[in-house]
Amino acid sequence: MQNDTERQDLRRHIKEAVASNDAGAAVRHARRLLAAAPSKPADVMFCASAFTGIAEALTNDLRAKRLKTYIVRSVTVEPILPFLTTEAVLSNYVLDLTVGGYGSYVDELLNPQSALARSKPDLVLILLDLEDIAGRLPDLCADGIGNGVEAEIEESVARVAQLLKNFRSGNSARILFQGCVVPDRTSLGDVAEANLPHSLANAISQLNQRLAALCRTISDCVFFDVDHLAARHGRANWRDARMFLASRLPVSSASFGAYAGGLVRSLSPLFRAPRKVLCTDLDNTLWGGVLGEEGPEGIATGTAFPGNCYLEYQRYLKQLSSRGILLAVVSKNNDADVREAFQVRAADLGLTLDNFVATKISWNEKATSIRELAEELSLGLDSFVFVDDNPVECEAIRQQLPEVAVLAAPVDEPWKLVDLLSAQSFFDAAVVTNDDVNRLNEYKAQAQRAELANSAGNRDEFLASLEIVCTFLSALDAPFARSVQLLAKTNQFNLTTRRHSAAEVEEFASVAGGQAIAVRVRDRFGDAGVVGLSLARTQGDTCSIDSLLLSCRVIGRGIETALLAHLGQNAIRTGATRLVGEFIPTKKNAPCADFYLDHGFVQAPSPADASPNSIFYQLDLTIAAPESPKWLTLEGKESNEFSASAVVAS
Amino acid sequence: MSSQQVPSSLRDILADVLEISPEEVTPELGVGTIDTWDSFRHLQAILAIEGEYNVQLDPSRIPELTTVSLIQAELIAKGATL
Numbered sequence: 210m211q212n213d214t215e216r217q218d219l220r221r222h223i224k225e226a227v228a229s230n231d232a233g234a235a236v237r238h239a240r241r242l243l244a245a246a247p248s249k250p251a252d253v254m255f256c257a258s259a260f261t262g263i264a265e266a267l268t269n270d271l272r273a274k275r276l277k278t279y280i281v282r283s284v285t286v287e288p289i290l291p292f293l294t295t296e297a298v299l300s301n302y303v304l305d306l307t308v309g310g311y312g313s314y315v316d317e318l319l320n321p322q323s324a325l326a327r328s329k330p331d332l333v334l335i336l337l338d339l340e341d342i343a344g345r346l347p348d349l350c351a352d353g354i355g356n357g358v359e360a361e362i363e364e365s366v367a368r369v370a371q372l373l374k375n376f377r378s379g380n381s382a383r384i385l386f387q388g389c390v391v392p393d394r395t396s397l398g399d400v401a402e403a404n405l406p407h408s409l410a411n412a413i414s415q416l417n418q419r420l421a422a423l424c425r426t427i428s429d430c431v432f433f434d435v436d437h438l439a440a441r442h443g444r445a446n447w448r449d450a451r452m453f454l455a456s457r458l459p460v461s462s463a464s465f466g467a468y469a470g471g472l473v474r475s476l477s478p479l480f481r482a483p484r485k486v487l488c489t490d491l492d493n494t495l496w497g498g499v500l501g502e503e504g505p506e507g508i509a510t511g512t513a514f515p516g517n518c519y520l521e522y523q524r525y526l527k528q529l530s531s532r533g534i535l536l537a538v539v540s541k542n543n544d545a546d547v548r549e550a551f552q553v554r555a556a557d558l559g560l561t562l563d564n565f566v567a568t569k570i571s572w573n574e575k576a577t578s579i580r581e582l583a584e585e586l587s588l589g590l591d592s593f594v595f596v597d598d599n600p601v602e603c604e605a606i607r608q609q610l611p612e613v614a615v616l617a618a619p620v621d622e623p624w625k626l627v628d629l630l631s632a633q634s635f636f637d638a639a640v641v642t643n644d645d646v647n648r649l650n651e652y653k654a655q656a657q658r659a660e661l662a663n664s665a666g667n668r669d670e671f672l673a674s675l676e677i678v679c680t681f682l683s684a685l686d687a688p689f690a691r692s693v694q695l696l697a698k699t700n701q702f703n704l705t706t707r708r709h710s711a712a713e714v715e716e717f718a719s720v721a722g723g724q725a726i727a728v729r730v731r732d733r734f735g736d737a738g739v740v741g742l743s744l745a746r747t748q749g750d751t752c753s754i755d756s757l758l759l760s761c762r763v764i765g766r767g768i769e770t771a772l773l774a775h776l777g778q779n780a781i782r783t784g785a786t787r788l789v790g791e792f793i794p795t796k797k798n799a800p801c802a803d804f805y806l807d808h809g810f811v812q813a814p815s816p817a818d819a820s821p822n823s824i825f826y827q828l829d830l831t832i833a834a835p836e837s838p839k840w841l842t843l844e845g846k847e848s849n850e851f852s853a854s855a856v857v858a859s
Numbered sequence: 860m861s862s863q864q865v866p867s868s869l870r871d872i873l874a875d876v877l878e879i880s881p882e883e884v885t886p887e888l889g890v891g892t893i894d895t896w897d898s899f900r901h902l903q904a905i906l907a908i909e910g911e912y913n914v915q916l917d918p919s920r921i922p923e924l925t926t927v928s929l930i931q932a933e934l935i936a937k938g939a940t941l
Contacts, residue, residue: 250907251875258878287899288906452906455918462906 211245220255227259232266232273235259240299248466257291260298267303274480275303279330279382281314283341284459292469300473300634302480304332311457314341318372321379332476333382335373338459339389339413342369342420346412353397355407362412366419373427381712383479384430385472388417390459391436393444428693428711431475431639438471439464478639482698484614485588485648486566487529487636488579490597491540491547494618494626495523496558500542505550511557518623523559525627530564533645534636535586535652538568539578539595566652575602576609586652587761589700589797594635596626642691644738654734655762672766673840679771680729680844685718687727687739695727695742695758700797702769703758704790704804705823714744717755722747722783728772730763737763743776752780752830753789757804764800767838773808774837781830788828788835789813793820808835861885865927866941869934872911873927876904889926901925912939 211219219242226235239256242248260267267273280286290306297304309317309325314337317325325333339346343365349358373384391413395402402408413436421432439447442464449461460468492499496519497509509516510523530536540547547570551562562568567585569578575597583590590612597603598618607615614635619625638645658675684692693711700706718725728741740760745752754776759769777788790805805826806812813827828835837843862870862882873888874881877895890896896904905921908914908930914937916924924930934941 250903250910251872254878254903254907255875258875285902288903291903451915451918455921456902458902462910 223259227262230263230266232263232270235263253295254291257294260294264303273301273303276331278304278306278332279325279328280308280334281317282336283314284338285457289465292465296469296473318376330382333384335386342389343416347409350407350409350412351396353401353405353408358407358412362416366423370423377427381710385433385476386424387433387435388420389413390439431479433475442467474634477634478637483638484594484635485592486535486537487594488537488539491542493598493620494596500546500550505553510554515623520559522626527560527564532641533648535566536564537582538565538570539575540570541572542570544570566649576606579610640690644691650735651737669840675732677732677766678842678844679768681775682727682845684714684725684727684742691739692727692742699758699760701761702764702801703798704801705756705793706795707756717744724779730768741772743772745776747780747783747785750786751789752785767841771837771841774835777834786831788830790826792824793822809833869941872907873904876900876907886928914939
């Protein structure tokens with residue numbers, strides 16, 4: 210617990226940081242000030258006010274994402290806003306908040322001229338009460354028999370569907386839709402609530418499931434399971450009946466922080482890709498004890514305490530791995546000892562060495578090992594998480610590789626590690642695609658390819674030996690979620706790095722002369738899945754390439770050329786004689802800076818409305834259209850099959 | 860009257876909520892006497908004060924507690940240690 214002097218000191222530091230526009234220091238001190246649990250409401254308001262004063266510095270210096278946010282609501286949210294502002298900044302978002310009217314949420318969502326529609330926000334939070342979503346449920350469920358309960362749920366979901374679909378048809382903002390909280394006490398009592406099929410508790414769980422399923426069908430929309438959050442923090446104290454009845458305040462003031470934190474965590478996957486790799490230490494992290502001292506029989510793992518604490522962690526890692534998070538060992542140990550331990554203690558371990566994409570077991574600096582891993586896997590350091598019990602190792606990574614997220618394993622309380630890990634949002638994803646699930650095999654195949662590259666003679670021969678097949682398909686069927694995910698997370702080979710929303714991709718696919726193409730790649734080692742995307746539009750004689758990107762896993766195999774060639778053929782079919790490419794330099798996309806020049810384009814003048822950073826290139830399609838490399842086999846190229854879905858002739 | 864007459868803990872909370880300096884929190888300060896003290900800030904202030912002193916105020920009294928001195932008197936009546 211902080212004493213008052215520490216509090217005042219931290220507040221003074223924050224004030225000074227704000228005065229000197231030092232966003233980093235302001236956030237650092239605020240984090241400490243608010244670490245006291247529960248934090249004082251006045252401190253939260255103080256921080257919110259401080260952050261509002263340095264919004265520019267937060268965006269410019271800390272690269273916080275600034276989101277124009279509109280809150281559609283039927284309840285009082287104003288006292289919660291400072292908590293939302295503060296939690297958002299601690300997760301590196303700056304929310305510019307606008308709050309809609311109490312009773313006007315229907316009009317806001319349906320009317321194309323509403324304040325919401327006109328403000329064109331990046332994000333809409335839809336926070337309604339049960340009364341507004343399914344107000345008749347409490348009465349219909351009162352006898353637990355529930356005539357009409359199903360019908361009421363059906364109608365409620367249909368009504369929400371109409372609101373969301375209507376809004377989506379005219380607006381590309383990301384949407385967070387909040388579910389309902391199961392009331393803590395009802396006239397039926399706990400036993401009947403649990404046992405009767407149509408109790409209110411059961412009905413609301415069912416309603417929430419249906420609403421979540423609805424949200425899955427709306428692009429760029431997440432369901433916010435506020436009931437789960439309420440259960441975690443304790444239903445009894447989640448709501449303050451006094452303040453709800455007097456002021457329509459949906460959560461008690463003691464829960465404001467938890468509520469705001471939950472909201473921010475739920476909206477985050479709409480804007481940020483999850484991290485991809487977890488690097489774990491071994492001694493006193495993956496298992497108890499030090500292998501080098503205690504030998505394979507001496508380390509703690511297995512079904513008995515305390516070994517089961519480590520087994521829990523191993524199982525948790527395996528679960529992460531099954532949805533595509535890559536696991537790696539980064540340990541200072543003797544490689545042979547570790548292999549022996551995994552063999553001798555196989556029955557007591559929840560993981561085998563096969564579950565890891567790579568192992569870095571040596572006496573090298575761990576920062577060096579992680580850097581090597583990043584290079585081998587072609588992933589940015591900001592995709593990495595590092596877990597280690599040694600505070601010195603943790604601090605070294607924090608200082609040398611600040612992009613890596615570091616989690617200190619609690620060496621004296623190993624049962625806490627899983628909770629600590631799951632409390633972090635860095636692996637949060639609203640969608641998991643088949644490509645995610647297959648990632649481990651894909652990355653392992655990459656290592657095998659690297660081996661073959663060393664043995665094959667020349668490049669063309671090597672590439673031909675991979676037997677690469679490219680399949681072109683509409684971005685809408687890639688599946689669609691994967692296409693949008695690619696736009697959101699591809700950095701290195703991304704010519705314009707435009708993070709389009711799903712709605713914007715749909716626009717390219719459906720507009721006259723537009724094309725939205727995805728490319729799927731497989732070779733003799735495995736299926737890499739959908740790895741590339743291109744968006745373009747022909748107007749008059751010119752086809753302009755808005756976006757062209759390729760996952761860094763498959764760069765250098767001619768797939769980018771095949772994608773450009775395919776796009777060029779489509780452009781010709783839509784009547785284009787000129788192909789215009791655009792390159793917007795970023796910190797990360799230098800590898801594709803010369804892409805257009807390498808493909809015979811020449812630099813072209815920028816259009817008047819172009820951004821000053823853009824560099825334009827053009828190619829006369831009547832002289833030479835780009836061609837696909839010989840070593841690639843192409844599929845899905847038949848124009849008839851293709852043009853129906855993704856190319857609309859102008 | 861000066862801010863010295865307001866207990867420092869109460870003064871600091873109100874200063875944070877109303878985004879003013881503690882010296883500006885005088886017993887006469889109230890809803891409508893400064894721009895930032897509107898009905899939503901009022902609710903915010905009351906909730907923050909309830910949390911700080913661990914008291915619950917009667918919702919029908921909340922709209923009547925329109926000045927610092929009225930809030931202070933209500934807290935004392937509720938047995939809060941200021």
